[in-house]
Amino acid sequence: MFPALSPGLAAASYWTMGIAATGGLLLSIVFHETAHALVARHYGIPMRGITLFIFGGVAEMAAEPRRPRDELLMAAAGPAASLALAVLLDGLSAAALAAGAPAAIAGVAGYLALLNGMLGIFNLIPAFPLDGGRILRAALWAWRGDLEWATRLAAGAGTAFGTLLIVLGLIGVLEGDFIGGLWRFLIGLFVNAAASASYGETVARRLLAAIPVSRVMNPDPITVSPQLSVQAFFDDYVYRYHHRWFPVMDGPTVLGSVATQQAVALERSLWPGVPVGEVMRPLTAEDVIEPETDAYTALQKMRGGGAGRLVVLRDGVLLGIVSSRDLLGVLALEQVLHDRMPRDRGRVVPR
Ligand SMILES: [Zn+2]
Structure with missing residues (x-):
């Protein structure tokens, strides 16, 4: 240049x-x-x-x-x-x-x-997920008050724009502008993928926001005692239940949680002598959610904390645990139910 x-x-x-x-x-x-x-x-x-x-x-x-x-x-x-x-x-x-x-x-x-x-x-350019597409979505959202509809339209514009870029990219490559064409092609693929991912996110938000955590949690989680040795933790819990994370309970009180990563950090020869209580992570506000909270908020919290699991507590009493895997399972189930009963037709179908 x-x-x-x-x-x-x-x-x-x-x-x-x-x-x-x-x-x-x-x-x-x-x-x-x-x-x-x-x-x-x-x-x-x-x-x-x-x-x-x-x-x-x-x-x-x-x-x-x-x-x-x-x-x-x-x-x-x-x-x-x-x-x-x-x-x-x-x-x-x-x-x-x-x-x-x-x-x-x-x-x-x-x-x-x-x-x-x-x-x-x-x-x-008003093609979601570009900023212009977000502006378009916000305007449509404000107009009708329906975020999912607004996202569907804005993401549709994103898909159309992404497809246009892909076609222009291919034409460019055929006309000999290899680098410019490939670049447009790749950006088009990226915009297309991002547009469909953000629509999926909005659907997930609607489905999960309607469900309280208490309905999707595991109400009977397997817990470990702080006195349990790390060796026994692996032998009797990790290998047996195939979970990598357990709440640590002393009687009715939740003390914290132990994940295999924390236990593995300990030298192997020490496993029989060291109790789980010494390697566990104490419970913080980040790890806890109330049963009435909606599942979408729970998912956001898991993403923010990066643990992928939350302890469901009310007044300090353990009611259950909920994992991102539970939420994805619920989502898959809800989508099956949703596909069978399209809400767009405007009929009320009892579940
Ligand atoms: Zn931007």
């Missing part, structure tokens, strides 16, 4: 400009995602982090927005930040030229202005 944009410089300058522009693009993407993350955090949506990957970046939310307005502002923040940065860099580039600064500086700033402008505009 640079020999075409700023002709007449030495080869070393072009290399330096290329490296500077690459770093600048990376920072521009971080800037875009940070804008999403800050607005999300402002509206109380917990953020898990910002991940950069080959197609750009993503600000990962630990939960979905609860209101259309929150989602709209959060989605718009990224493109707005990119477009503002584009204007700023464009001004900087013009000022550098006017002040007689080296052509390389104006060239890099001008190119980054262009990239940020493209980043802002591309992301405004």
Whole structure:
């Protein structure tokens, strides 16, 4: 790009400009995602982090927005930040030229202005999961109050756009633009996959949000005593029940939990002498859920904590445990029932 944009410089300058522009693009993407993350955090949506990957970046939310307005502002923040940065860099580039600064500086700033402008505009395309698709979904959601319907339409637009990119990519490859075509093809595949995943997530949310944890939990979990040796824990529990995680109970009191990873960290010769109570993890608020809470909230909590299991407690009394595997099983079952009784037909069918 640079020999075409700023002709007449030495080869070393072009290399330096290329490296500077690459770093600048990376920072521009971080800037875009940070804008999403800050607005999300402002509206109380917990953020898990910002991940950069080959197609750009993503600000990962630990939960979905609860209101259309929150989602709209959060989605718009990224493109707005990119477009503002584009204007700023464009001004900087013009000022550098006017002040007689080296052509390389104006060239890099001008190119980054262009990239940020493209980043802002591309992301405004109303195809879920692009930001524009999230804005579209938020608008439809606000209009009819039906998140699932809004997601279905916005994800449909995402699938159409992804398919268009795939076709354009194939045409590009056939016409000899191999790298550009392959790139469009891969981005199209990515957009398609993300569109169908987000629709699945919304269906899961509706199905699970209607079910209390008490209905899907295992009400009779196998528990271990803190006095049990790590050796006996493996011999009598892990191998016998094929679970990798157990609540640790002292009489009626839940003390914590023990997972095979914690026990394995202990040197093997010590297994017969060390009780489970010494290797267990004490119970924290992250590990606990109340029986009335809905299963979707439970799933979000598991994803946030990363344990994949929660202890169901009421007033300190163990009522059961619930795992992400239980929730996925329920989801599969609900989807079978749902497919048999499509709610779109508007008939009420007793279960
Ligand atoms: Zn974005």
